[in-house]
Amino acid sequence: MMKTLMVELGDRSYPIFIDGGLLDREDVWGNCIKKKGNVVIVTNTTVCTWYLSRLEESIRRLGLKVSSCILPDGEMYKNLESFNQIMTFLLEHNCGRDTTLIALGGGVIGDLTGFAAASFQRGVDFVQVPTTLLSHVDSSVGGKTGINHPLGKNMIGAFYQPKAVIIDLLCLKTLPERELAAGMAEVIKYGIIWDKSFFEYLEDHTDDIWKLDFDVISEVVYRCCSIKAAVVHEDEREGGIRAILNLGHTFGHAIETFMGYGVWLHGEAVAAGIVMASRVALSRGSVSGEEFERIVSLLRGNRLPVAKPDSMTTDDFLRLMIHDKKAVNGKIRYIIPDSLGKSSVKDDLSLKEIEDATR
Known part of the structure; x- marks a missing residue:
């Protein structure tokens, strides 16, 4: 049975959904994404091989247009270069303020995508879809977003809350x-x-x-x-x-x-x-x-x-x-x-x- 809880932050409150198979649940996705505008999934080269096509199909079944920005995998890529890659992708695809970003991956992808969402056109919606245990229990919840600097970790970023956190526990089956x-x-x-x-x-x-x-x-x-x-x-x-x-x-x-x-x-x-x-x-x-x-x-x-x-x-x-x-x-x-x-x-x-x- 799906477990649900709320992060209570007034008009910025949002739900956390926890269950197996949520990547394929149209009823969950239909309540988390605007019914208009572009949907852009941000993921990495590892996660995309496992879950990207399933998530894209779920979004398409809602009648929405979806595209995917695929970044290299690893903490060393949580940097300005990757942030700029997301910005470039959004601009090249003519994304506007009605865009929703979906972070499909672990903490690096979640932090990068959240910071991009906070920054692009001064703020667009985003949804966290964590795929690692660490991101399930920590980084996907709470609105901390950002990137690393050579002099310090997470020194550049913003507090920016997602619209929802969707935790598909079956993703742990592919976790090293x-x-x-x-x-x-x-x-x-x-x-x-x-x-x-x-x-x-x-x-x-x-x-x-x-x-x-x-x-x-x-x-x-x-x-x-x-x-x-x-x-x-x-x-x-x-x-x-x-x-x-x-x-x-x-x-x-x-x-x-x-x-x-x-x-x-x-x-x-x-x-x-x-x-x-x-x-x-x-x-x-x-x-x-x-x-x-x-x-x-x-x-x-x-x-x-x-x-x-x-x-x-x-x-x-x-x-x-x-x-x-x-x-x-x-x-x-x-x-x-x-x-x-x-x-x-x-x-x-x-x-x-x-x-x-x-x-």
Whole structure:
């Protein structure tokens, strides 16, 4: 049975649909797209081979004209060049303000397409169709869009909400194991920052998740989206509580930038970052030794790294983290667990704490 929830943002509220086979559901698509104007699907060279023709056919069955802009696959292409490629495609196809963009892919495609939608003719509609676990549970929800810069990840972008998020869980059947693991880093994050019972659910159902048990995966995605929708409703533009969604990201973004975008997957870097943040919490006594070991064990059990790259030093982290978009007045802000199921923003980490965390 299809699960539905709303991201409540007043006149910018939108639904999230979660089920298998949604790519082919005309009833869902008919409620998410204008009945006029161009429809442009933005996807990549990997995803298009699996799902593009099905989605195009669903749109055509609504009596709408559809075309597709296909980008190269990879985090290294989340840049101005790809953004400009989308802009050029829209202009060459005479798209207007009644155009709807559809982001068919993972977090890179979602972020790029959302930023393009926010920018083209000062804003057109877009719909998120995430195809990876990470984008199912995190990047497709909440309206963060953008691209990377060589000096920092996600430093150029906009808050711009989609008209809908359509999550077809069957897309996970074609997801490589490494990408599934990367998504689990964001899933585990929600248990640490918000819901201890969900963390325990993940401990109990790790094997089922890796077997892609439909009922378990559906529950995992729904609970993650519910948490994110609640946080975004309270703090859309990350002026307060929404920052806790960045657990592990300050350290993780530094890893991604240092290694080169795409060498470590986003979720892999976040997993190592979660361990670093949890190590600070352990030293401060807000997380017990047992809780720390459970965090590490759950990450490791989901085939994720729990240590930084050997080549990175504390100085490398400090140099790169100062450019993180969460830094305020020159102070680096970190999300630190207060216990399992709770976390808060800290900007008072000492050099020794950072050294110990990044050892």
